Amino acid sequence: MLTSDLLIEILKNITKVIETNKQYLCDIDAAIGDGDHGFNMNKGFKAVAEKLDVVKDSDCGTILKTTAMTLISTVGGAAGPLYGTAFLKAAKVVDGKKDLDNEDIVKMFDEGIKGVIMRGKAEQGEKTMLDALIPAFEEIKRALDSGSSSPEAFIRATKAAHDGVEYTKTIRATKGRASYLGDRSIGHQDAGATSSYLIIKTISDTINK
Ligand SMILES: Nc1ncnc2c1ncn2[C@@H]1O[C@H](COP(=O)(O)OP(=O)(O)O)[C@@H](O)[C@H]1O
Ligand SMILES: [Mg+2]
Numbered sequence: 001m002l003t004s005d006l007l008i009e010i011l012k013n014i015t016k017v018i019e020t021n022k023q024y025l026c027d028i029d030a031a032i033g034d035g036d037h038g039f040n041m042n043k044g045f046k047a048v049a050e051k052l053d054v055v056k057d058s059d060c061g062t063i064l065k066t067t068a069m070t071l072i073s074t075v076g077g078a079a080g081p082l083y084g085t086a087f088l089k090a091a092k093v094v095d096g097k098k099d100l101d102n103e104d105i106v107k108m109f110d111e112g113i114k115g116v117i118m119r120g121k122a123e124q125g126e127k128t129m130l131d132a133l134i135p136a137f138e139e140i141k142r143a144l145d146s147g148s149s150s151p152e153a154f155i156r157a158t159k160a161a162h163d164g165v166e167y168t169k170t171i172r173a174t175k176g177r178a179s180y181l182g183d184r185s186i187g188h189q190d191a192g193a194t195s196s197y198l199i200i201k202t203i204s205d206t207i208n209k
């Protein structure tokens with residue numbers, strides 16, 4: 001069961017983890033992009049954290065919608081609108097709900113990822129955040145379908161997201177700024193896949209605590 005209180009805690013923890021990894025994410029982006037991913041994400045989640053006190057007693061839909069709108073309006077670069085769209089689509093699924101069950105969690109992820117695909121027109125294998133998000137989502141579904149608890153499912157999803165980040169090192173970028181480098185993008189991991197992994201890991205760490 002995922003409550004609105006736990007969701008607030010997850011978002012606070014994501015803010016902390018992104019801040020800790022700000023330089024790391026910028027360095028990864030610098031290798032094949034413009035080096036701003038950590039800065040962009042930190043700016044966005046800092047702004048989200050400032051809004052959390054206002055929505056802390058709200059339902060999950062309101063919390064996620066506020067997160068989405070804040071990310072869209074404060075994060076420059078490609079990732080802001082993409083993550084913003086993901087949170088916005090996830091928010092719609094849980095509108096008015098304070099307590100979420102496993103079915104809600106699966107639907108939120110599903111819609112969130114569809115939002116990223118709709119907005120960015122990328123698919124798996126193009127060296128983007130989707131290469132961490134899609135395997136993580138598939139693992140969550142598999143784990144829950146086979147009777148695992150949601151904390152256990154997120155541990156497995158974290159591993160899948162990590163494998164997804166490793167996979168991005170082996171492929172050429174065909175979307176986003178890194179695609180300008182063509183084959184020279186091979187050998188480097190994708191920044192957005194890395195931030196997605198960190199977000200999934202933080203969800204897992206928070207609900208397993
Ligand atoms: N079309 C897309 N679909 C999904 N993710 C994308 C797309 N374009 C870029 N990304 C993700 O965004 C990340 C870059 O984000 P960021 O550095 O913040 O923006 P920018 O590329 O504008 O500098 C990439 O590492 C990639 O994971
Ligand atoms: Mg960048």
